[in-house]
Amino acid sequence: MRGVPAWRRRRSIQHPSTVLALRANPPSPTRGEGKARRVATPLVTLVLSLLFLILPALSARAAMSIQEVTSSKGITAWLVEDYSVPLVAIRFVFDGGTTQDPAGKEGLVNLMSGLFDEGAGDLDSEAFQIKLDDVGAEMSFEAARDGTYGSMRMLAEQRDAAFDLLRLAVTEPRFDQAPIDRIRAQVLSGIIANELDPDTVAQRKWLEALYRAHPYARPDQGTRQSIATIAPKDLIAFHKANFARDGLHVAVVGAIDAETLKEKLDMVFGGLPEHQALSAVADVDPKLNQQLEVNYDQPQTSLQLAYPGVKRSAPDFFAAVLMNEILGGSAFTSRLFDEVREKRGLAYSVSSDLVDHQHANALAITTATRADRAGRRGDGQCVG
Numbered sequence: 001m002r003g004v005p006a007w008r009r010r011r012s013i014q015h016p017s018t019v020l021a022l023r024a025n026p027p028s029p030t031r032g033e034g035k036a037r038r039v040a041t042p043l044v045t046l047v048l049s050l051l052f053l054i055l056p057a058l059s060a061r062a063a064m065s066i067q068e069v070t071s072s073k074g075i076t077a078w079l080v081e082d083y084s085v086p087l088v089a090i091r092f093v094f095d096g097g098t099t100q101d102p103a104g105k106e107g108l109v110n111l112m113s114g115l116f117d118e119g120a121g122d123l124d125s126e127a128f129q130i131k132l133d134d135v136g137a138e139m140s141f142e143a144a145r146d147g148t149y150g151s152m153r154m155l156a157e158q159r160d161a162a163f164d165l166l167r168l169a170v171t172e173p174r175f176d177q178a179p180i181d182r183i184r185a186q187v188l189s190g191i192i193a194n195e196l197d198p199d200t201v202a203q204r205k206w207l208e209a210l211y212r213a214h215p216y217a218r219p220d221q222g223t224r225q226s227i228a229t230i231a232p233k234d235l236i237a238f239h240k241a242n243f244a245r246d247g248l249h250v251a252v253v254g255a256i257d258a259e260t261l262k263e264k265l266d267m268v269f270g271g272l273p274e275h276q277a278l279s280a281v282a283d284v285d286p287k288l289n290q291q292l293e294v295n296y297d298q299p300q301t302s303l304q305l306a307y308p309g310v311k312r313s314a315p316d317f318f319a320a321v322l323m324n325e326i327l328g329g330s331a332f333t334s335r336l337f338d339e340v341r342e343k344r345g346l347a348y349s350v351s352s353d354l355v356d357h358q359h360a361n362a363l364a365i366t367t368a369t370r371a372d373r374a375g376r377r378g379d380g381q382c383v384g
Contacts, residue, residue: 069258071265077250079261086156088254090166092269093147095247099215099281099359100238105230107222109148109242111180111187112235113141116150118179120168125179128165137162139169143220146358148242156255159264167268170243175235184227191221199302202294206304210286216360241277245269283359302368309354309361320354328352328365336365346373 067079098109117132117139118125132139137154150170154162194200204219211217221227248269252261286306310320321329328336328351340350350367 067258069252069261069265071262071270073245073266073270075245075248075250075265075269077252077261077265079251079256079258080253081255081257082253083255086255087153088156088159088162088252088256089151089153090250090252091149091151092248092250093144093149094243095147095249095276096242096278097144097147098218098220099145100242100279101215101218101222102234102238104226105222105234106218106226107187107220108230108234108238110143110220110222111184111227111230112175112238113143113148114183114187115175115179115235116141116169116173118183119174119176120165121172121174123168124174124176128168131161131165135161135165137165139166141169145216145220159256163264163268167271170268171271173235173239175232175239177232180230180232180235184230187221187227188224191219191224191227194221198294198296198298202302202304205292205294209290209292210306210362211284211360212287214284214359215281216284216357240273244273244276246274247276247278248272281359286360286362299371300368301371301373303366305365307363307365309356309363311361312356324352324354324363329354336367340367 064080067081068076069079070076096109098106101108117129119128123131135154135158137152137158139152140150142149150166152162152166208217222230250265250269256264286308288306288308310317314320326335328334331337331349331351334351336350336352340346341348347367347369350365352363352365355362355364
């Protein structure tokens with residue numbers, strides 16, 4: 001019996017912090033005006049995340065070259081070619097994410113992201129995972145608010161077989177009933193556990209207060225009722241509408257050259273439809289100027305505040321990034337940390353973060369303290 005993959009373990013027990021509840025996790029493609037900005041930002045995120053996988057090998061290098069590679073079928077990727085270690089890592093995202101969950105079937109994208117290694121093509125769940133083990137590759141998928149992320153890390157000498165398995169997972173997922181029922185049960189156990197967790201309950205109310213009827217207010221995992229309605233035909237329909245080449249962003253790092261990568265891009269993604277069929281999602285301004293309290297008999301009080309954010313396309317965005325770093329973004333040197341912890345000893349930590357979704361943005365501040373000290377730092381649990 002195979003162990004439970006890390007994705008499933010995280011799904012069942014994750015209780016996100018305020019900032020993680022506001023921010024898609026992993027970071028979603030950020031908001032921008034026009035297709036060019038929408039493409040550039042996810043690729044920057046993907047390249048940076050991949051660089052951390054091989055950072056020790058790259059640290060000795062004086063310069064790094066990022067190549068833009070376009071395949072014969074028009075699939076574009078950013079490539080950092082490096083042979084310091086015999087590994088290749090690919091990370092990609094399809095626009096859409098959990099904001100595309102159909103009404104009444106919330107949690108569909110989250111459920112789908114747990115099924116790509118549960119059988120594809122002619123391989124059922126067990127056969128697919130045996131193949132994955134045989135080639136020594138690691139593959140994972142994650143649902144975020146504005147995108148569905150996938151990644152694979154492989155040995156360079158096994159890249160042909162590994163990329164072929166990734167092709168099957170991306171283009172021919174089986175969505176068999178038995179794996180659906182098993183993964184659904186795991187998600188359901190997480191939902192039930194979260195219903196009893198004060199932090200998660202508070203985050204749910206926080207998002208509902210901020211975003212009201214917008215898809216950002218919905219729980220990514222869905223509800224007990226909504227995930228029970230999801231059938232294989234729903235997963236197949238969503239996959240067909242969402243997994244298409246015009247909404248795809250790719251980054252690759254490792255021991256692979258540009259010409260070989262072009263071939264692999266066409267092999268893995270070339271069989272997908274050309275255009276996505278996404279539902280329109282409106283931009284939303286978080287509803288501020290309100291106070292929200294969620295009372296529990298606990299010795300610690302969490303304080304969470306939201307303020308207007310800055311669009312990435314705004315001319316002063318990078319000035320705002322610097323401001324946030326000074327205010328609370330830097331863990332031990334920020335002004336908030338100095339005032340709240342060092343000078344007053346009111347909290348172990350305090351931080352701020354610029355939250356940049358595709359359809360909303362905000363500045364979030366979060367901290368926690370003893371219940372009898374909460375009033376000394378502001379208005380309590382508040383939205384803005």
